[in-house]
Amino acid sequence: xxxxxxxxxxxxxxxxxxxxxxxxxxxxxxxxxxxxxxxxxxxxxxxxxxxxxxxxxxxxxxxxxxxxxxxxxxxxxxxxxxxxxxxxxxxxxxxxxxxxxxxxxxxxxxxxxxxxxxxxxxxxxxxxxxxxxxxxxxxxxxxxxxxxxxxxxxxxxxxxxxxxxxxxxxxxxxxxxxxxxxxxxxxxxxxxxxxxxxxxxxxxxxxxxxxxxxxxxxxxxxxxxxxxxxxxxxxxxxxxxxx
Amino acid sequence: xxxxxxxxxxxxxxxxxxxxxxxxxxxxxxxxxxxxxxxxxxxxxxxxxxxxxxxxxxxxxxxxxxxxxxxxxxxxxxxxxxxxxxxxxxxxxxxxxxxxxxxxxxxxxxxxxxxxxxxxxxxxxxxxxxxxxxxxxxxxxxxxxxxxxxxxxxxxxxxxxxxxxxxxxxxxxxxxxxxxxxxxxxxxxxxxxxxxxxxxxxxxxxxxxxxxxxxxxxxxxxxxxxxxxxxxxxxxxxxxxxxxxxxxxxxxxxxxxxxxxxxxxxxxx
Numbered sequence: 104x105x106x107x108x109x110x111x112x113x114x115x116x117x118x119x120x121x122x123x124x125x126x127x128x129x130x131x132x133x134x135x136x137x138x139x140x141x142x143x144x145x146x147x148x149x150x151x152x153x154x155x156x157x158x159x160x161x162x163x164x165x166x167x168x169x170x171x172x173x174x175x176x177x178x179x180x181x182x183x184x185x186x187x188x189x190x191x192x193x194x195x196x197x198x199x200x201x202x203x204x205x206x207x208x209x210x211x212x213x214x215x216x217x218x219x220x221x222x223x224x225x226x227x228x229x230x231x232x233x234x235x236x237x238x239x240x241x242x243x244x245x246x247x248x249x250x251x252x253x254x255x256x257x258x259x260x261x262x263x264x265x266x267x268x269x270x271x272x273x274x275x276x277x278x279x280x281x282x283x284x285x286x287x288x289x290x291x292x293x294x295x296x297x298x299x300x301x302x303x304x305x306x307x308x309x310x311x312x313x314x315x316x317x318x319x320x321x322x323x324x325x326x327x328x329x330x331x332x333x334x335x336x337x338x339x340x341x342x343x344x345x346x
Numbered sequence: 347x348x349x350x351x352x353x354x355x356x357x358x359x360x361x362x363x364x365x366x367x368x369x370x371x372x373x374x375x376x377x378x379x380x381x382x383x384x385x386x387x388x389x390x391x392x393x394x395x396x397x398x399x400x401x402x403x404x405x406x407x408x409x410x411x412x413x414x415x416x417x418x419x420x421x422x423x424x425x426x427x428x429x430x431x432x433x434x435x436x437x438x439x440x441x442x443x444x445x446x447x448x449x450x451x452x453x454x455x456x457x458x459x460x461x462x463x464x465x466x467x468x469x470x471x472x473x474x475x476x477x478x479x480x481x482x483x484x485x486x487x488x489x490x491x492x493x494x495x496x497x498x499x500x501x502x503x504x505x506x507x508x509x510x511x512x513x514x515x516x517x518x519x520x521x522x523x524x525x526x527x528x529x530x531x532x533x534x535x536x537x538x539x540x541x542x543x544x545x546x547x548x549x550x551x552x553x554x555x556x557x558x559x560x561x562x563x564x565x566x567x568x569x570x571x572x573x574x575x576x577x578x579x580x581x582x583x584x585x586x587x588x589x590x591x592x593x594x595x596x597x598x599x600x601x602x603x604x605x606x607x608x609x610x611x612x613x614x615x
Contacts, residue, residue: 135509135512135513136512136513137509137512137513153513153514155509155510155513155514157507157509157510160506160507160510162506163381163382163383163384165381165382165553165554165557166382166505166506166563167557167560167561167562167563167565167566168502168506168562168563169561169562172562172563173506176499176502176503176506177499177500177502177503177511177514177516208561224510234513
């Protein structure tokens with residue numbers, strides 16, 4: 104990876120997109136301090152609190168741990184603070200809408216629930232910068248848009264900057280301020296509308312984002328078949344479901 | 347029965363009991379990490395190097411427990427290092443190290459014509475624990491217990507997600523090393539109790555038995571200790587009553603507890 108410069112500001116959502124192997128994860132690891140750059144620097148505001156949401160959490164079912172305990176894990180245990188911590192935990196769970204899961208076992212969560220719990224953990228320490236690695240991994244299609252809306256709401260509530268890596272292009276475009284399209288280097292960046300018209304972007308994702316349009320001379324019924332009496336003259340075949 | 351009460355007055359029995367309990371106490375929580383992190387094979391590999399430790403100790407005239415402890419610790423450090431460097435899977439790496447260490451141990455035994463009691467090494471020699479051994483074991487167990495208590499939260503965070511822990515400021519590499527060294531020390535002191543062959547059992551079985559009865563990691567760790575202690579007492583009793591070897595009897599007792607624990611049903615929440 105080379106020649107990548109990026110700045111993150113409070114209150115701004117920046118999305119990194121790029122094909123597989125483009126270095127999205129490497130970029131994230133560099134920013135998080137998990138990998139050291141061979142050259143170049145990462146400058147952080149002194150005292151910056153990071154909230155990190157990993158792509159997934161695989162927990163061995165032999166580990167008995169409640170969601171609430173997971174959120175408090177690794178925090179300094181100071182006397183007389185347990186009430187405050189308890190309240191913070193519940194607040195974080197409520198923000199992402201999974202407060203009823205506080206006592207559930209971490210190993211028994213569904214994919215969508217786990218993503219929300221991870222998001223709750225990342226935000227429970229009121230971070231200045233929220234770093235999210237593929238936040239909709241394992242979430243069904245219907246829930247994905249919801250996750251992105253949730254991220255935008257969290258940004259408003261916490262006033263933090265957000266950096267997220269993703270490849271669900273459509274959904275991301277709707278909920279981001281800046282898009283950074285990379286493929287070993289920065290291909291293009293800017294506001295989502297601007298990027299989606301950029302030639303470099305279209306070259307990488309063109310076929311995936313160009314909406315499929317065609318002329319219709321017939322009507323479809325609810326199951327996708329062609330209504331009787333209509334002719335079909337465009338390129339794809341319609342399977343008629345037999346009764 | 348008179349024979350039994352006479353036995354109760356003999357020192358070696360109390361030494362054996364104390365040694366067994368010491369090991370069971372710390373192998374409970376460490377065993378939980380072995381189960382959570384699926385490290386059973388790690389314990390096995392370290393245990394396989396114990397024979398080499400014994401022979402090295404014999405050659406340089408060092409106490410066996412100390413020699414084994416040092417050998418296991420060195421291997422643990424080597425493992426952590428290799429794991430970071432190698433492209434081979436951990437499984438393969440462990441398979442290579444485990445068996446070459448065992449082979450090296452046996453070869454050195456024959457090269458230096460050392461007279462070791464292989465059977466007691468493999469199956470433990472609990473009833474032969476002396477006062478000095480006990481002191482060493484107590485020191486090692488105290489060190490492990492202290493480290494566990496001190497690093498508990500970090501060890502848990504590290505176990506759940508290494509990178510998340512690293513981002514949140516847990517010194518992941520140091521924690522990994524600490525866990526391996528604790529395991530190495532435990533193996534050095536558990537060798538006397540259950541022998542090289544059965545150490546993994548003492549590590550895994552109590553922890554696995556505690557799983558069904560626990561809702562928090564702390565409870566599972568403490569329960570595993572308690573189950574281990576119960577297994578030591580039961581195994582030792584069986585060993586005295588029926589004159590069976592102590593180490594395998596302890597492991598069998600633990601296995602029995604595990605079987606029983608499987609019948610425990612979670613109460614409806």
